[in-house]
Amino acid sequence: MKLVVYCKKCNSKNNLSEKARDRHILSQIIGENFKLKCTNCSEVRSYSVNEVHAEQGILLVFLFLLILSITIMSLVFLKDYFSINTWWLIPGLIAIPTSFYAGVSNAENKKIKSFNRFKIKI
């Protein structure tokens, strides 16, 4: 989960480096209102924590693809160097990282929804 703010001028996405599971905790870290310089248009504007949105980070997808490619490469390696027929292992070896990803992604989506649902009173 990453926290983002959309620029009020150019509407481009700006990532926040702070980590928080809800807006209340975020407001304790950066304040209810904070200033942010847009990475696209360099406009400095004031934002409230209620304008911060949670989104899915790219890290999870990256990890999934990494595990999947390592799995496939090791199957190819085993087949080529030891002449072991490994192709029957493929469905299982793809299913394991996929179900892991689905589980983690589901938990991540719950966190994102709960962050976006609750706004703080200012």
Ligand SMILES: [Zn+2]
């Ligand atoms: Zn901007």
